[in-house]
Amino acid sequence: MATATTYGARDHARAQEGTRAEAMPVVPATDWPAPPCSAGHLVWAETVAGGNYTHRVLARGTELRLTDLRGDACAHVVLYADGRPWERLNVADTVKVQWNAYLTKGRLLLSGQGRVLASLTEDTGGRHDALCGTSTLARNTARYGDGSPQSPSPAGRELLKLAALKNGLEPRDLPPSIAFFQGVEVRDDGSADFTGSAGPGASVTLRAEQDLVVLVANVPHPLDPRPEYVSTPLEVLAWRAAPTAAGDPFREAAPEGRRAFLNTAEFLAARGQS
Template sequence: MATSTTDGARAHARAQEGERADAMPVVPAADWPDPPDGAGPLVWAETVAGGNYTHRVLARGTELRLTDPHGDACAHLLLYVADRPWERLNVADTVKVQWNAYLGTGVLLLSDQGRVLASLVADTSGRHDALCGTSTLARNTARYGDGTPQSPSPAGRELFKLAAAKNGLGPRDLPPSLSFFQGVEVGADGALDFTGSAGPGASVTLRAEQDVTVLIANVPHPADPRPEYVSTPLEVLAWRATPTGPDDPLRDATPEGRRAFLNTTEFLAARGLV
């Protein structure tokens, strides 16, 4: 169909209605063909291509499931309190407050105010990283020949800049991120050992404990030793649920976690949100 005229271009564009690519958002999310068992109404359903990014604001209590369908996704994650983005994920505090550098079920994702942004409520992967952050323009350019967002090998930080801009944030608002589905372990000598993927089908589920802005970049882990840029699609699903309640064992699993939840509840109560 000719697109050299306005009429032709319009007709061509309208002919694409209803067509779906392999990696794109599903709108409405309720049209996702295979919702998780027992999940509430879906509010976000998307397949993020390798070397791409996504973002969304999620309400408190929403559950977010990330899945690595093919075994070579790596979801780099940043979180911000939705209406006050100066409170954001602090990876250093997440690690040191909980005496644990390894992510898994029961870990809380903390801000620098000692409050819980999200809790990790399910994990079938066990291959994650809270130490290395995401890739940079300089590193990807040196390693793959290019790291710009439109290149075949975009860097995670460059994609985060785009996602941040769409939420009123700038480069200075990008702290170190967490990585899911590609693991790193610390050896006895302090060296980092890349443990790679758990394989196709692994997933993690996060529960938002405040209204949060979510930024995700799906790019290779910076410690991935493979010379080629390998990044397969990431599945993102979110559905309505409820925040961690006062009787949930997660709240009292550790003294540090109990205090973080108390800090969060006090803050939300002062704003009339609980």
Template sequence: MATGTTYGARDHARAQQGRRTAAMPLVPAPEGLVWAENVAGGNYTHKAVARGTELRLADPTGTACAHVLLYVTGAPWERLNVADTVKVQWNAYLGAGRLLLSDQGRVLASLVADTSGRHDTLCGTSTAARNTARYGDGSPHGGTPAGRELFKLAAAKHGLAPRDLPPSLSFFQGVRVEPDGALEFTGSAGPGTAVTLRAEMPLTVLLANVPHPLDPNPAYVCGPLEVRARAGQPTGPGDPLWDDTPEGRRAFQNTAEHLTARGL
């Protein structure tokens, strides 16, 4: 179909209706879901979700690496604080039952299910300088985009600037700390693993699916990331997660008090 004229370009564009690719948003989302998307390696996505939303991230090939940033929708100065997430819970390793905290001592999201166990709270995502040195390019529209460059694009669509990008955490590619303090890249747990996050506040979610900065593979290899979200209920008193640890209980109480004062 010729696209050399406005009419031709219009007809070509309309002819694409209904076509599907392996990596794209599913709009409208399938019944029962509020967000469904397949994110290619080297790409990003973003969405504002309601409190209680259950967000499932899956790694079908064992090569995805989901770098994550979280912000309170409408109050983005309250955002994921990876240092406090680690410090308050006395644990640098994510898994089911862990909480993702803001610097206000409140719970942004809880990790309610995890079949991977290979995650990272220590290294953040890749940068343009590192990717340029390693692959020859780190620009967001090149063949080997850096995670921070993709986060900049995602953030801009929610009125956020580069200064609003704190350190991120990542799922599906693990890092462990050796006794001497060295970082060991443990890689993937294999294909078919997933994690489920429960939004404990209204959240803006930014995701960049790029290779982990410690991945020793000289090639830029990153498989697709499956994103599926459904409406749900936030954690409340009586839920085992609420009372799992004294630190967690206090964080949930801080969150409930804050939301009650705002009429949420």
């Protein structure tokens, strides 16, 4: 179809309606072919290409599942309390308050205010990282020749900046991210050992404990030793559910978690949310 004229370009664009690409959002999400819940509950369905990003505002109680489809995705995630960008993921507090640097089922993602942003309710992979953050423009330029967002090797921070801007946030609002699906372990001498992927099909599920802004960049882990830029598709699905209730094992597993949930409940109650 000729696109040299405005009419031709219009007809070509309209002809793409209904076309499905490997990596794209599905709108409405309820058209996703195999939802993990009642199809009517699905609110976000997208496949994020390697070297790309996505973002969404999710209501409290929503469950978000990330899946590494081919074994070389790495989801760098930042969370904010919706409407309060100063309350955002604090990786240092997430690690130190829970006395554990390794993310897995049962861990909580905490804000700097000592409140729970999300609970990690399922984890089939076990290889994640809360220590190294994401890649930068300078590092990717030195390593791959370019790290700009439109390049073949975009840096995670550059993509997260774009996602942040689309939610009214500025680069200064970006805290360190956490990474799912590419693992790091700390050696006895304090250095970091890259443990790589758990393989295709690994997934994690997060439960939103407040209304959240979610930013995700799917780029190689900064410690990935391979000389080439390797990043494969990431599946993102979210569905309506309920926040963690009083008495739930996630709230009662440890004193630190109980206090974080109490802080969250008190704050939400003052805002008229139970």
